[in-house]
Every structure is written in structure tokens, then in C-alpha cells.
Amino acid sequence: MKKLTTIILAAGVTSIAVTSCKKTLDKQDLSSFTASQVYNDSTTTKLSVDYIYGQNQPAWFGNSNGSISTQLQGLTDEQYSDNAYVKGTVTVDNVTDIGTSNTSGNYVKIRTINMFIRDVNAGTLPDAQKKRFIAQALFWRAYRYFELVKLYGGVPLVLTPLDAVGDEAKAAALLPRNKTSETFTQIVKDLDTCIKYIPVKWPNNADYGRITQGAALAFKGRVQLTYASPQFNPGNDMARWQAAYQTNTQAVSVLSANGFGLYPKWDVTMWTTDGSSSGSRPQNPEAVLVTGYNTKTADIEANSNSYANNTVPKYIGTTGGSNQPTWDLARAFPMKDGKDTLTSKYSYSTQTFWKNRDPRFEQTIAYNGANWYVGGNSAYRIWTYQYYNKANSTSTTSSTEITGPTTTGLYLRKAVDPTLTGQNFLYSGTDWIEIRYAEVLMNQAECAAEIGNLGQGQEAYANLIAIRKRAGIESGSDNLYGLTANMNHDQMINAIMKERQIEFAFEGKRYWDLRRRKLIESTLNGKRRMGVIFQLVNNNSGTDYIQGTRDGLANTNFDQLYSTYFTVKTKTLDSYNIAYQTADYFFGIPTASLRNNANLQQNNTWGGPFDPLQ
Known part of the structure; x- marks a missing residue:
């Protein structure tokens, strides 16, 4: 799809310059325009709000360019990464999203939004147009404050542009932190105003996104689910859960009435089907909140992403191959009857780990010998095994991967456009879906479970069943798709969290889920993430002796190929036990921020007086 047209606003909002254009008019030099000309005209006001979209839309994995969001997968058991968070060595200066300068960060983006709101209100557009433009800006202001509050708790609420010149102006800008409750209240208020004035769908295909x-x-x-969760709600105030339930139920109703729903099948087309079919109604009903990309490479409209390049193995022709699932994630998938490997009617062994698994396993994990439609080749098989490269030796091995062999033994195949080849891997146009309809169902199910709607047929069960049914899990004689009947509260919450781990693997959700439910320490601490080694059985030839026949052997009898030619064993990736700090549930305010603003207070979990639970 084409990205939304954008415009850069100068700091004083006295001139504008186009950064991405589609129409001839948009390509004109607009630098001589005044603020009144911009906000008295709907075309140029649209360019301005589109710039706000471009500044704030999250990229792949939900990356909002923050300290955490740029490395989300490596913070959990999805992917291996050596970092301060898993080591337990985070300090107050690691998470700088609150801002330590006046030129970048959340508050710079919030300032741009506040300036837009001020100037649209001062313009002469019809009232209905003003409200619709401002509604979009308010959404992104809420998004930015949510990014801050879930890291630190309450932060200073800046709702109008602050003057930047003069001692009095600078002193007035030294705002104290608002309470966490006040910050969430403002986020919800902004979203309520947005909801009041935003349409259920936009009229034109170009408005998709x-x-x-x-x-x-x-x-x-x-937002309300997060505020109701244990991280922010240790006293389990049920009013918060009830509010979150009502909102998510309303979201399901509005979305369902306007053409949104679960995509009919769980495969790569759930990601590569994008764009609008009628007005802003998506061709993919799953796509609730989308950041659009295209495959252009050289003109002013270019807006590609590097996801495929960073995911497909280097030896296929990319420079990436770094998105590598752990064995922990591979093991987390249930069997195709929806049961775990201990209770399923299907037997499980490490040697045949791929057999009879939840169909989402094959669409998420690329493993040695797997058939993966990639690089335009629907018959392609990926090989990641090691072989002995010296005759009569069992100590020296080489990887069948020519360059950049996988560290974990596995690759991520989720959402990789199979038609991309060669240099096109660098210019993927696959859209990022920040909110899928499946997440709305899962959010509603969690809230329902918390307020006691646990009966079979109510949302806690019904939504899980809908997601599992779409995934292709067997229904079973009880039509529960592998779920246990009559689950209590704790069992249902565990089932929901497990389902989120599988359904949203590598979508930037796992860390935030564990964090808001305060499960990081109990889930990860004391553990070391695991990889897998596929070893070619030694025949003392010192060669990769099946290289010319392996595809044929795999196509004929995959089970026999593995039992005859490979051993499968796990390996430890971490050299230390994961040791998250309890204090990380609310990060410390950076030293530079405290120096810049004497009215900021440090969190009490980091030696200060500010209570992030108030």
C-alpha cells in the first residue's frame, strides 16, 4: 500500500515542506506558506496531520523507537540477546524514553501534536473538519503518553505547546510528574474525544491506514487492560477490569459491524493481504491498526521496511537472518489437538518435534528441512544442519549454511512475503499490523475472565475457541479445541497468556504481556534460553554427503530422513541465568532528565519519593 502523505512542520509553525508526495499539487514548494494558510485549508491541514502519523506510527514488532521497543524479542524467551535487562544490570540511565534532550523523544513528538491542535483550532476550517483532524492528533498524543506511562508510571502531562524562549518560559516548562492515575485518565480522555469525532470508516481507498x-x-x-493488570493494579480493583471489559466489548462490536474480523486462515497471506477494498475498509479484516509500507526504492513516495531482509537467512541472499526463534518458543506450541506435549493424544519427541503440531508452528518456525515458500520458490526447503568436515573425526563440524549460520538452529518465517527475491528483500512492502482483531478478542477474553465471565460460551472461552479454530486446531469431541472444560480464574488466565504467546509470537507483545501481568521474574528468572543443533550422522566421509539428495529424501519420507540422517539435540544460548530486577516494572528516570528538570521526582523503586502506583 502507499504510505500516508506527510509534511514537515517547522518549529515555529511558520513554514512547511513536503517530505512525501503523491499528487502534483503536493510536490510544489510550500515553504512560503504561513501558518494561517496551512490551517485554513483542508488540503494542507491534511498534509500536516499526515506528518504526525509518520512521526508516531509504530514499525515492525511495535517499534516506537524507544529504549525497549527496539529490542523487544531479545528481552524474552522468544529470541536470544545478551542485554542489561536479562542480566539484571539495568540502571536509571538505560531507559531514556522520557527524554534527555529538546531535539528528540516522546515530548518532542507531543509538542508537534499540541502545536497542530492549537493551530487547527485557530484556523477557519468548518467545525466538523477541525474536530476530525484534531481527533486523529489526539489519538497519537494518547499513544505517546501510553508509551511513557507503561515504562515509568506517571509523567508530566503537557497538553499545550510550551514557550521555549525566555527565563520565565523555561521555568514554566519545568513541570512535575502527574500521578499515574492522572496520566491514564488523560490518555482515556484523549481517546474518548477521538472516538467521538472519528469515523467508523473513511470514504476513500487512499485513507486506508x-x-x-x-x-x-x-x-x-x-490501555485500560494494562491499567487493570497487576503491574498497575496490585490491589485488583475490579472497577478497572470492568471498564476495560466494556471498552473491549464495544471495540469488538464496532469493528465487527464495519467489516473487521478474524482473517479466514492463519498463514502468510494474513500479513501480505493489505490495502483497502471499499473506502478505508481493509481487504484484510484482521488489520485494525496498520502502519503501511510500499516497495518503492527510489522516489519520494518510497517507504519500505527491512523486516524480510532481517528475517530470511543470509545464504538465501539477504544481509540479515537475525530474527531467530529459540527452542523455548518452538517447544511452546501445542500439538494439533490443542493440548500440550504431555497431555496430547499425539506423541511427542525431540527427534520428530515438528510432527502433529499446532498449524501455527509451521507458519512461524522455519527448521532444518522444512518446506518454506520463500524467494519465489514454493518448493524450497531450508537446511540448517551441521556435518563433520574431516574423515574419521567427530570433533570438527561445518554448517550447511554457506554464510551467517543460525545461532539457534531455527529461523522465523512468519509474515515473510514469499514473492520477494534478490535485492527486493531489502524493500519489503508488507504492512505492520499493530493491532490485529485477534488481539481485541484476546483482550476481551482476559477482561471477561477477570470479572468472572468464565462459563463455556462466554467470551473467555468463546474468543479462545474462535482463535484456535481459525488456526486449524482440531475441535475435539467436546468442541473446545484443546481447552480444558470448566477452567477456574487462574487456569483461564494461564490459558490466555499461553495463547497470546503462540498467536502473537514475534509481534512485540510477549514482553509487555509478561510485564503488565508481573510474570517476568517467575517466567524467565533462573532460566537460560535454548537453541537446537541438527547434526548429520557421521559416515566418516568428512563431507555433506546428502547435499545432492536431501530434497528428494525429504519429499519422499521426511520422518525416515530424520531418523536415518540426523540427530537433534538442544544447546544453551545464555552463559548466565536470566535475572530480571523487580525494579524494572517501573524504570528509573534518567539522571540527565532529573538534571534538566529539578521538579521531576525519581520512582520509589529507584530510591526516590514518587509512587508509580498512585
């Missing part, structure tokens, strides 16, 4: 009423409701549901 704009915020809709359903998307704003879904995001509000995510």
Missing part, C-alpha cells in the same frame, strides 16, 4: 473509531476503541481497550 487512518485511525478509525474501531481502532481507537481497540487501543483504548489495550
Whole structure:
């Protein structure tokens, strides 16, 4: 899809310059325009709000360019990474999202949004147009404050542009932190205003990707779910859960009434089907909140992403191959009857780990010998095994991967466009879906479970069943798709969290889920992440002796190939036990921020007086 047209606003909002254009008019030099000319005209105001979209839309994995969001997968058991968070060595200066300068960060983006709101209000557009433009800006202000509050707790709420010149102006800008409750209240207030004035769908295909009423409701549901969760709600105030339930239920209703729903099958087309079919109604009903990309490489409209290049193995022709699932994630998938490997009717062994698994396993994990439609080749098989490269030796091995062999033994295949080849891996146009309809169902199910709607047929069960049914899991004689009947609260919450781990693997959700439920320490601490080694059985030839026949052997009898030619064994990736700090549930305010603003207070979990639970 084409990205939304954008415009850069100068700091004083006295001139504008185009950064991405589609129409001839948009390509004109607009630098001589004044603020009144911009905000008295709907075309140039649209360019301005589109710039706000471009500044704030999350990229792949939900990356909002923050300290955490740029490395989300490596913070959990999804992917291996050596970092301060898993080591337990985080300090107050690691998480700098609150800002330590006046030129970048969340507050610079919030300032741009506040300036837009001020100037649209001062313009002469019809009232209805003003409200619709401002509604979009308010969504992104809520998004930015949510990014801050989930890291630190309450932060200073800046709702109008602050003057930047003069001692009095600088002193007035030294704002104290608002309470966490006040910050969440403001986020919800902004979203409520957005929901009131935003349409359920936009009229034109080119508006695909704009915020809709359903998307704003879904995001509000995510916000309220977080506020109700144990990280922010240790006293388990049920009013918070009830509010989150009501919002998510409304989101499901509005989205369902306007063409949104579960994509009919769980495969790569759930990601590569994008764009609009009628107005802003998506061709992919799953796509609730979307960041659009295209495959252009050299003109002013170019807006590609590097996801495929960073995911497909280097030896296929990319420079990446770094998105590598752990064995822990591979083991987490249930069997195809929806049961875990201990209770399933299907037997499980490490040697045949791929057999009879949840169909989402094959669509997420690329493993040695797997058939992976990639690089335009639907018959392609990926090989990651090691072989002995010296005759009569069992100590020296080489990888069948020519360059950049996988560290974990596995690759991520989720959402990789199979038609990309060669240099096109660098220019993927696959859209990022920040909120899928499946997440809205899962959010509603969690809230339902917390307020006691646990009966079979109510949302806690019904939504899990809908997601598992779409995934292709067997229904079973009880039509519960592998779920246990009559689960209590704790069992249902565990089932929901497990389902989120599988459904949203490598979508930037796992860390935030463990964090808000305060499960990071109990899930990860004391553990070391695991990889897998596929070893070619030694025949003392010192060669990769099946290289010319392996595809044929795999096509004929995959089970026999493995039992005859490979051993499968696990390996430890971490050299130390994961040791998350309890204090990390609310990060410390950076030293530079405290120096810049004497009115900021440090969190009490980092030696200060500010209570992030108030």
C-alpha cells in the first residue's frame, strides 16, 4: 500500500515542506506558506496531520523507537540477546524514553501534536473538519503518553505547546510528574474525544491506514487492560477490569459491524493481504491498526521496511537472518489437538518435534528441512544442519549454511512475503499490523475472565475457541479445541497468556504481556534460553554427503530422513541465568532528565519519593 502523505512542520509553525508526495499539487514548494494558510485549508491541514502519523506510527514488532521497543524479542524467551535487562544490570540511565534532550523523544513528538491542535483550532476550517483532524492528533498524543506511562508510571502531562524562549518560559516548562492515575485518565480522555469525532470508516481507498473509531476503541481497550493488570493494579480493583471489559466489548462490536474480523486462515497471506477494498475498509479484516509500507526504492513516495531482509537467512541472499526463534518458543506450541506435549493424544519427541503440531508452528518456525515458500520458490526447503568436515573425526563440524549460520538452529518465517527475491528483500512492502482483531478478542477474553465471565460460551472461552479454530486446531469431541472444560480464574488466565504467546509470537507483545501481568521474574528468572543443533550422522566421509539428495529424501519420507540422517539435540544460548530486577516494572528516570528538570521526582523503586502506583 502507499504510505500516508506527510509534511514537515517547522518549529515555529511558520513554514512547511513536503517530505512525501503523491499528487502534483503536493510536490510544489510550500515553504512560503504561513501558518494561517496551512490551517485554513483542508488540503494542507491534511498534509500536516499526515506528518504526525509518520512521526508516531509504530514499525515492525511495535517499534516506537524507544529504549525497549527496539529490542523487544531479545528481552524474552522468544529470541536470544545478551542485554542489561536479562542480566539484571539495568540502571536509571538505560531507559531514556522520557527524554534527555529538546531535539528528540516522546515530548518532542507531543509538542508537534499540541502545536497542530492549537493551530487547527485557530484556523477557519468548518467545525466538523477541525474536530476530525484534531481527533486523529489526539489519538497519537494518547499513544505517546501510553508509551511513557507503561515504562515509568506517571509523567508530566503537557497538553499545550510550551514557550521555549525566555527565563520565565523555561521555568514554566519545568513541570512535575502527574500521578499515574492522572496520566491514564488523560490518555482515556484523549481517546474518548477521538472516538467521538472519528469515523467508523473513511470514504476513500487512499485513507486506508487512518485511525478509525474501531481502532481507537481497540487501543483504548489495550490501555485500560494494562491499567487493570497487576503491574498497575496490585490491589485488583475490579472497577478497572470492568471498564476495560466494556471498552473491549464495544471495540469488538464496532469493528465487527464495519467489516473487521478474524482473517479466514492463519498463514502468510494474513500479513501480505493489505490495502483497502471499499473506502478505508481493509481487504484484510484482521488489520485494525496498520502502519503501511510500499516497495518503492527510489522516489519520494518510497517507504519500505527491512523486516524480510532481517528475517530470511543470509545464504538465501539477504544481509540479515537475525530474527531467530529459540527452542523455548518452538517447544511452546501445542500439538494439533490443542493440548500440550504431555497431555496430547499425539506423541511427542525431540527427534520428530515438528510432527502433529499446532498449524501455527509451521507458519512461524522455519527448521532444518522444512518446506518454506520463500524467494519465489514454493518448493524450497531450508537446511540448517551441521556435518563433520574431516574423515574419521567427530570433533570438527561445518554448517550447511554457506554464510551467517543460525545461532539457534531455527529461523522465523512468519509474515515473510514469499514473492520477494534478490535485492527486493531489502524493500519489503508488507504492512505492520499493530493491532490485529485477534488481539481485541484476546483482550476481551482476559477482561471477561477477570470479572468472572468464565462459563463455556462466554467470551473467555468463546474468543479462545474462535482463535484456535481459525488456526486449524482440531475441535475435539467436546468442541473446545484443546481447552480444558470448566477452567477456574487462574487456569483461564494461564490459558490466555499461553495463547497470546503462540498467536502473537514475534509481534512485540510477549514482553509487555509478561510485564503488565508481573510474570517476568517467575517466567524467565533462573532460566537460560535454548537453541537446537541438527547434526548429520557421521559416515566418516568428512563431507555433506546428502547435499545432492536431501530434497528428494525429504519429499519422499521426511520422518525416515530424520531418523536415518540426523540427530537433534538442544544447546544453551545464555552463559548466565536470566535475572530480571523487580525494579524494572517501573524504570528509573534518567539522571540527565532529573538534571534538566529539578521538579521531576525519581520512582520509589529507584530510591526516590514518587509512587508509580498512585
